[in-house]
Amino acid sequence: MSNPSDLAHPDRDQIALPEVLFALSDPDRLAVARQLADGPLDMASCHATDPNLPKSTKSHLMKVLREAGVIRNEPNGRRRRLTLRRDDLDARFPGLLDAVLRDPDRLAE
Amino acid sequence: MSNPSDLAHPDRDQIALPEVLFALSDPDRLAVARQLADGPLDMASCHATDPNLPKSTKSHLMKVLREAGVIRNEPNGRRRRLTLRRDDLDARFPGLLDAVLRDPDRLAE
DNA sequence: CGGTCGGTTCGAAAATGCTCGAACGTTTGG
């Protein structure tokens, strides 16, 4: 059908910088974005967050990222496929993702 | 005196990405950072925010930016000199500031 | 079918953040 997913996603030009920054300002959400930088992942396989985090909490986390336009969340069988919206973010805010996904403190020692 | 400012500022390697992103995720605070990109400014001359914003609110705004390490706030006579910590931020998160300070929707049409 | 797996939605409670007036320094000028 016309709808690639049952969840609402902003389209590219609706993505707003403050919301993106807010979404990424949480360590857990940032970790998810970083993990997705290597390619799409099913939510069940996304171990970026605490494994004993309640599902509802994890789902809410993804909601914030999705509504900000950072990730895409589409049904995939009985799972959810998560994708970093790199093309859209790069087009809208060039350089932002590269800067943010770069490892934070890895080289500091 | 030994102290260049009476307010606490994190030093460069204390600056954390989530806090920076959070500080910049508010439109008012983002506007302040953008205005300071052109050079230091006295707080009284900083018209990036609503002019009839109460002083305490404006002060709190600056506090968030300062504690995140985004700006420096040092006494200057009976005023306050605000400075964007571009060197520190560029060193710590290369490309971030450039991406964030770029005009958001200017070219979108 | 009936059950399980993966995940969303809904409330409600706890935590965090924002706003703003009041009170308080400091610096400067008369």
Added chain:
DNA sequence: CCAAACGTTCGAGCATTTTCGAACCGACCG
């Protein structure tokens, strides 16, 4: 010295977020 200009801090109320269990739902398997 006294007062005004500029800002910070404090506290309280309000708003937004976060957290998590419970209920739900579609996809899949037996």
